[in-house]
Amino acid sequence: QKEVEQNSGPLSVPEGAIASLNCTYSDRGSQSFFWYRQYSGKSPELIMFIYSNGDKEDGRFTAQLNKASQYVSLLIRDSQPSDSATYLCAVQGNNRLAFGKGNQVVVIP
Amino acid sequence: DAGVTQSPTHLIKTRGQHVTLRCSPISGHKSVSWYQQVLGQGPQFIFQYYEKEERGRGNFPDRFSARQFPNYSSELNVNALLLGDSALYLCASSLEGTVTYEQYFGPGTRLTVT
Numbered sequence: 001q002k003e004v005e006q007n008s009g010p011l012s013v014p015e016g017a018i019a020s021l022n023c024t025y026s027d028r029g030s031q032s033f034f035w036y037r038q039y040s041g042k043s044p045e046l047i048m049f050i051y052s053n054g055d056k057e058d059g060r061f062t063a064q065l066n067k068a069s070q071y072v073s074l075l076i077r078d079s080q081p082s083d084s085a086t087y088l089c090a091v092q093g094n095n096r097l098a099f100g101k102g103n104q105v106v107v108i109p
Numbered sequence: 110d111a112g113v114t115q116s117p118t119h120l121i122k123t124r125g126q127h128v129t130l131r132c133s134p135i136s137g138h139k140s141v142s143w144y145q146q147v148l149g150q151g152p153q154f155i156f157q158y159y160e161k162e163e164r165g166r167g168n169f170p171d172r173f174s175a176r177q178f179p180n181y182s183s184e185l186n187v188n189a190l191l192l193g194d195s196a197l198y199l200c201a202s203s204l205e206g207t208v209t210y211e212q213y214f215g216p217g218t219r220l221t222v223t
Contacts, residue, residue, distance in 0.1 A: 034212075044199070044214050090151075095157050096142065096157060096165045097154060
């Protein structure tokens with residue numbers, strides 16, 4: 001079992017809709033969870049982090065954490081063409097971040 | 110404030126050569142981590158350094174080594190380059206020595222091994 005799994009294929013959403021991304025992790029002792037956005041050819045950019053169960057909102061982004069289910073999600077409201085990118089889920093453990101392979105989001109105008 | 114800086118931006122090397130990549134963290138950050146990202150995958154952890162001490166090492170061969178300097182900048186060295194070492198090498202800095210603190214990435218160094 002991979003440490004961090006992001007299994008969804010490319011996600012196409014109409015402009016203005018909600019994009020929903022999911023991530024599961026295997027290490028039950030993980031305490032910190034991060035979402036990064038990566039544009040093609042660029043480095044990852046931190047957009048959200050969450051440490052406690054529940055929801056955390058920042059602008060159009062909402063991160064949700066459920067430690068019992070070992071599940072992290074990211075919602076992007078009012079999706080814009082500029083949100084088209086790959087979104088990476090990262091989980092802290094053993095002094096390092098473990099990343100999923102990422103989910104590509106395409107926002108269609 | 111300046112973000113994480115990395116040099117060089119791009120590099121082309123031949124199999125068997127060695128390479129040195131450099132990173133300067135955000136001002137005030139004392140921890141630097143290195144990651145390798147191949148196309149289509151998420152970044153893979155290589156090393157973390159804090160206050161010049163190695164705090165973590167990923168599953169990479171001994172050809173990979175790193176160090177951190179008193180000014181908290183860092184170098185990643187790769188010896189005996191293989192074609193499979195071609196990747197984007199990312200440096201990330203954080204405030205403290207554990208990843209409970211958020212990590213911020215530099216622009217990366219694109220290494221091509223021919």
